[in-house]
Amino acid sequence: MAVVVESKKACTVNPLKTSQPLGASYAAMGLDACMPVMHGSQGCTSFGLVLLVRHFREAIPLQTTAMNEVTTILGGYENVETALLNIRRRAAPKIIVLCSTGLTETNGEDIVGHLAMVRSRKPELNDTELVYVSTPDYVGAFEDGYRHALTAIVKTLVKPLPTVHRQVNLLPGCHLSPGDIDELREIVSAFGLNPIILPDVSRSLDGHLSPVWRGTTLGGTTLDQIRMAGGSAFTIGVGEQTREGAQTLESIAGTPFEIFERLTGLEPNDRFLQRLAQLSGQAVPAKYRRQRSQLVDAMLDGHFYTGGIKAALGAEPDLLLAIGSLLQEMGADLSVCVSTTTSASHALLPASTVVLGDLEDMERAATACDLLITHSHGRQMAARLDKPLMRVGFPVFDRIGNAHRCQIGYRGTMNLIFEITNLLIEQIVHRHPADWVLPPSPPPQQSRL
Structure with a gap:
């Protein structure tokens, strides 16, 4: 067990971490027809947008409520309402994920109350799901924001449904790339199971050329799939950051879960495939037995x-x-x-x-x-x-x-x-x-x- 020691320096010199709002926005990008919005200044959003564009080399949908000096002091309700209405009119997303920033968290705005008031005043937003995530960027890091967003998405959109046998939920951590999630889907599907991946950046940030353009995310977990997650027979999380989301799913729909701390290495993958074999009632496919022997040889070399x-x-x-x-x-x-x-x-x-x-x-x-x-x-x-x-x-x-x-x-x-x-x-x-x-x-x- 590692002893955790916090650096006592007065300032960060060469940053390792990125902020919670960016992690939450990344989770939102794994939802289909979604628009992540940072409730803060334009600079908060633009810096995060630059990092995402440079990493994925793709067009990234990310909007802001564009808070300024006046609205920071007097309150940002009008900015929230204006942003939501403009996004609804121009991009018509099915889901809007609103992430707070240090600016609005320090101001102490009642964002939940803002969203309820917007709902009552603007019925044209009734066909758009609104998810709020509290992500002050003066604490936590990218992984924390992703974790909070996953929990908020489940809490807001998932409802209990009758159990669908052979349907399983997969909750990937933010450390998994789109390529990792594709591999995860292929492994689970090889056992005859039907996975619902939440969120699924492998369908939105995998570098494909889409025949259509829209202002929202192009692919990811659909709204119908998110709702269907309440009927899955089992939930598998990859990474400790998914535990809170899996626990929330269990409390809402009664879905049992297991968290795999990692899927990199020999032993955790052995456990993972054994669990899939148990859930499906099928033997591990010969393809993965062959891959296992190749991995052992690679470790030896x-x-x-x-x-x-x-x-x-x-x-x-x-x-x-x-x-x-x-x-x-x-x-x-x-x-x-x-x-x-x-x-x-x-x-x-x-x-x-x-x-x-x-x-x-x-x-x-x-x-x-x-x-x-x-x-x-x-x-x-x-x-x-x-x-x-x-x-x-x-x-x-x-x-x-x-x-x-x-x-x-x-x-x-x-x-x-x-x-x-x-x-x-x-x-x-x-x-x-x-x-x-x-x-x-x-x-x-x-x-x-």
Whole structure:
């Protein structure tokens, strides 16, 4: 169990974490025909929008209530009403997710009361679902905002229904990419189960060219599917951040659940497939038995390079646990672990200490490490320390293909091992080129004719 230590610096120098409103908005982007709205100033929204666009390289639907100095003092009801009406008229979303910011939370606005008043005054909004998420950006981090949004979506939109056998809910954490969620869907469907994924960014942020354009999200979990989640026979969450949403679903619809702390690595995937086999009554398909043997071989090949290395990681809690646990299983020492917020995941991390801090904390402690793992804001740190950097998490803006990276399941874990190992090999070749001279080619065989 890792001991959690909070950095006592007076200010953040090189930020590791991003804000709660951005995490909540990201969750909303996994809903079909949805418009996430940040209730705050235009700057709050524009900075988050830039990060999302640079990471996914896609058009991102994100709106703001555009609070200014006057409305911050006198109250932002008119801004909320105007924003909702304009969005309804121009984009006609089926769902609007309103996320608060530090500005409006500090002001102490009654947003729930605002939305109730808008409903009574403007009946044209009756065909649009409104979901409010409290996400002050002066506390918590990206993962917290995502967690709160998932819970609010379930609490607002899910109703109890008769149980549909072989229908299961999948609640993916924000550390899973669209490619990860596609892999998750494929695995569950291979057992003959019908998954409802909430939220599903694999249908909205997977980098596809849509034949139509609309101002809202293009794909994701539909409103009908969200409502159908109340009739599922079981709920599976991936990441500790999904526990609150799964518990809310259980309290509303009585749906039993199980949370898998990670799906990166051998043992958690064994447990996951065993659970799916139990739920479906079917044996594990031969395809995944083959993939498991390939993963074991990849772990054998890769541990010659990862065994004994010192790694420094900076990530959101569930991602830190997923990658850190795999590295420890591959023989690495988790010398430096820096995270963004408190989480039950830290208790499961095979490290001595987790620091809640920034990338400066990570840089100061990582001078003797062999590998750095964090998002793209760690690239200057890697250059100063002359260490290899593996980019993970959000944002990754100096590489393309982030939507299609897969790091879960047997196949995704194998890809992750190859990525880490090849990065280490490249560093060895760079530092010791003489040790990597290709051996001379064998002499050609003489012909017997």
